[in-house]
Amino acid sequence: xxxxxxxxxxxxxxxxxxxxxxxxxxxxxxxxxxxxxxxxxxxxxxxxxxxxxxxxxxxxxxxxxxxxxxxxxxxxxxxxxxxxxxxxxxxxxxxxxxxxxxxxxxxxxxxxxxxxxxxxxxxxxxxxxxxxxxxxxxxxxxxxxxxxxxxxxxxxxxxxxxxxxxxxxxxxxxxxxxxxxxxxxxxxxxxxxxxxxxxxxxxxxxxxxxxxxxxxxxxxxxxxxxxxxxxxxxxxxxxxxxxxxxxxxxxxxxxxxxxxxxxxxxxxxxxxxxxxx
Amino acid sequence: xxxxxxxxxxxxxxxxxxxxxxxxxxxxxxxxxxxxxxxxxxxxxxxxxxxxxxxxxxxxxxxxxxxxxxxxxxxxxxxxxxxxxxxxxxxxxxxxxxxxxxxxxxxxxxxxxxxxxxxxxxxxxxxxxxxxxxxxxxxxxxxxxxxxxxxxxxxxxxxxxxxxxxxxxxxxxxxxxxxxxxxxxxxxxxxxxxxxxxxxxxxxxxxxxxxxxxxxxxxxxxxxxxxxxxxxxxxxxxxxxxxxxxxxxxxxxxxxxxxxxxxxxxxxxxxxxxxxx
Numbered sequence: 236x237x238x239x240x241x242x243x244x245x246x247x248x249x250x251x252x253x254x255x256x257x258x259x260x261x262x263x264x265x266x267x268x269x270x271x272x273x274x275x276x277x278x279x280x281x282x283x284x285x286x287x288x289x290x291x292x293x294x295x296x297x298x299x300x301x302x303x304x305x306x307x308x309x310x311x312x313x314x315x316x317x318x319x320x321x322x323x324x325x326x327x328x329x330x331x332x333x334x335x336x337x338x339x340x341x342x343x344x345x346x347x348x349x350x351x352x353x354x355x356x357x358x359x360x361x362x363x364x365x366x367x368x369x370x371x372x373x374x375x376x377x378x379x380x381x382x383x384x385x386x387x388x389x390x391x392x393x394x395x396x397x398x399x400x401x402x403x404x405x406x407x408x409x410x411x412x413x414x415x416x417x418x419x420x421x422x423x424x425x426x427x428x429x430x431x432x433x434x435x436x437x438x439x440x441x442x443x444x445x446x447x448x449x450x451x452x453x454x455x456x457x458x459x460x461x462x463x464x465x466x467x468x469x470x471x472x473x474x475x476x477x478x479x480x481x482x483x484x485x486x487x488x489x490x491x492x493x494x495x496x497x498x499x500x501x502x503x504x505x506x507x508x509x510x511x512x
Numbered sequence: 513x514x515x516x517x518x519x520x521x522x523x524x525x526x527x528x529x530x531x532x533x534x535x536x537x538x539x540x541x542x543x544x545x546x547x548x549x550x551x552x553x554x555x556x557x558x559x560x561x562x563x564x565x566x567x568x569x570x571x572x573x574x575x576x577x578x579x580x581x582x583x584x585x586x587x588x589x590x591x592x593x594x595x596x597x598x599x600x601x602x603x604x605x606x607x608x609x610x611x612x613x614x615x616x617x618x619x620x621x622x623x624x625x626x627x628x629x630x631x632x633x634x635x636x637x638x639x640x641x642x643x644x645x646x647x648x649x650x651x652x653x654x655x656x657x658x659x660x661x662x663x664x665x666x667x668x669x670x671x672x673x674x675x676x677x678x679x680x681x682x683x684x685x686x687x688x689x690x691x692x693x694x695x696x697x698x699x700x701x702x703x704x705x706x707x708x709x710x711x712x713x714x715x716x717x718x719x720x721x722x723x724x725x726x727x728x729x730x731x732x733x734x735x736x737x738x739x740x741x742x743x744x745x746x747x748x749x750x751x752x753x754x755x756x757x758x759x760x761x762x763x764x765x766x767x768x769x770x771x772x773x774x775x776x777x778x779x780x781x782x783x784x785x786x787x788x789x
Contacts, residue, residue, distance in 0.1 A: 247529070247551035247552040248528065248529045248551075249527075249528050250527055250528075251518065251527075252525050253525065273524070274524035274525075275522060291705075428731075429733075454739035456705050462731035487780050488779070489779040489780055491779070493777040493778075494779060497774035498774075499774075500768070500770040500771050501768075502731070502767075502771060503764050503765050503768050503771075506768065
């Protein structure tokens, strides 16, 4: 018997994966969670039928959402991740020698529990003594902490349903207050190929709050189109022209200094979308 | 009734597209040709069940395979395209003001006939007086022409079956001879995420023939992984550090000067694959 999974991503086009085994499937308090083992990409986490991360390509997303802001900041010591219950972003954050404390604020404890069980390669750093896990609403957490984090990373699901409040101007104003005086914020912000309106709206909302706002891109095979945008808002440091370390003090699989600079080169249609020359 | 097309690309994972209408399906002398209209991406050309080009994203591939070598060469007048029967590469070539003659050498005339009929947005330039269409084997054509073309573009299907001879050292030697003294060759060379061995072999084969050999990347949503490599071999001009025009003399949707430079930034795992520092 051949078992195939069809992703719920786009109504008129969908990726399908041949499945070895469904490791867990449960309705959590917030979503439909599944971890399945596939032939093409190894184990993958799905939330509400949408692929969140896979063993095969998780490093691209986790390296890029982390190292672009963390190497832009000259001395990041305290970082907040909103979402990201799989732990991959925390794993990358804790590779930075300057790091003192990484807080993970995840609303759905079941994501953490199941990723610890079935995706240890990704969740491995959640037990690190510098990591503090807080189960709760990211919007509330950010509201209750002022002038505290050097970097805030919004590692969320898509901007529909549960995660909708994590995108948009009013939340970005709260993030601004939660950051230290030279703090940096970054968020995954979908693909300009299929969701140009979301990319534009998020960029404009961030730009209204942060003195320096930029978009950067990464090649993530398992996300729709394979070409993903991140929006970065910074109080002071320019991520595109950041002074990067002479040598990256740990191994990477995607990120390099050259990739850091190049990721800010946008296709013409994306430049036009967000009105930059 | 919902009609869905499943692409034949990778055995354990496959894209699926909801289909409005099949416009043509025929067994040509060389392959199974289909042009279908899809909801997500508009009309698309498939050869042996594999998506070759779509109305939605064809510009990325055609701009990048053309403008990177043509803006690297200081004065390209005569260009050869092997494959590329859809005409998209010819369309981009003929936008360059210096262009005198673009030869299309396509083995399968039916590709040209059907693309002219059903994909006029892509095939439109095939009737241009500067375009010469030659129906025949690209390997034979290249062998019979020496010191003739400023740029040769290998716009082929995947390196299996019919197109296999278009990849590899012995053909690249023939291409070298077919180019003028400062000529440049470029080929589409698959994705390093799923076919790292192909990328490495092609790069090494080209490097053994050309004084300057580089890999560049582009985000092409409808190709597997969405992240595609091109190998460029040059007798003299370095494509990465080329002197580009101050202003691009026509409209583009993906290519920019900044994208040109950035496309040569390779992820760490690709650098490692082809042994560059």
